[in-house]
Amino acid sequence: MEFIFILTKYNDKSFKPQVSKALEKRTELVSRTEHPQMWKCVDKMNLKAKASEEVLKKRHSRYKLYGILLLILGFFLLIPSLMEPREMLIPLLVSTFTIGIGILNFRYARKSKKVKLTSFDKAAIKLFSEYEKIPMVTVTFTNDKVQLVGNVTIGYSEIEKIFITEDLFILIWNKRIAVLQKKDLSSYNVEEFISFITYKSHNLFEIVNISE
Structure with a gap:
């Protein structure tokens, strides 16, 4: 054969x-x-790391959702505030701040796509x-x-x-x-x-x- x-x-x-x-x-x-004993410790650590990775994934999703909601709220306040900026100064400031926080949440939620060799x-x-x-x-x-x-x-x-x-x-x-x-x-x-x-x-x- x-x-x-x-x-x-x-x-x-x-x-x-x-x-x-x-x-x-x-x-x-x-x-x-x-090194069997060393790998017993490594395997235990990997189990914990896997759990942490799942938590981190959920956290990224949560921050992404926060970012969307804050951006929607921010633009909802921003548009009318721009029409009458003097009378609606506080809503204008709040909307700007809200949009900024929303963008930060989006940036935090993003994962790095760069793969290291x-x-x-x-x-x-x-x-x-x-x-x-x-x-x-x-x-x-x-x-x-x-x-x-x-x-x-x-x-x-x-x-x-x-x-x-x-x-x-x-x-x-x-x-x-x-x-x-x-x-x-x-x-x-x-x-x-x-x-x-x-x-x-x-x-x-x-x-x-x-x-x-």
């Missing part, structure tokens, strides 16, 4: 985020093995630039070995982990990485390949599904 991947052009929109996620997950798994993102971007240069060759999984790009052959005992993402299979072996697109599998189907590598992984390497 042979599973053959005929490599085609890699999709950067799926490659970069999914490889980044796999690299981050691998680092976490290695760290969890080496992590070290894993940068590594994935660098790896993608290298994969763009890879010729359209084949990668073959047989019963006893894996034939990778550049006539590199490895045994299943050399594999550390295989990550399964939404669109990719990511092999970690001898501190190196190989990325294969599911759509490039030309023989058999994805489910059969997953069953095959799961069988081969027994007591040798770990299968990590991060597709969700």
Whole structure:
């Protein structure tokens, strides 16, 4: 039985985020093995942080609503005040103040859309630039070995982990990485390949599904 991947052009929109996620997950798994007690504390903190994030989300929504109401009220007072500013000086001041507070609430409710690149993102971007240069060759999984790009052959005992993402299979072996697109599998189907590598992984390497 042979599973053959005929490599085609890699999709950067799926490659970069999914490889980044796999690299981050691998680092976490290695760290969890080496520092289990530390991760118990981290997991507890993450639970609290998640709760805080939900509270913060509700707070943002609440401030946005306040902003809308204050702006409506402010403009409701502002329009007639502008018609007779001398006689309606106090409503004019109140409306200006109310609009200002409404704008501040809106600004507070806004979330930053700027995404900062992590070290894993940068590594994935660098790896993608290298994969763009890879010729359209084949990668073959047989019963006893894996034939990778550049006539590199490895045994299943050399594999550390295989990550399964939404669109990719990511092999970690001898501190190196190989990325294969599911759509490039030309023989058999994805489910059969997953069953095959799961069988081969027994007591040798770990299968990590991060597709969700």
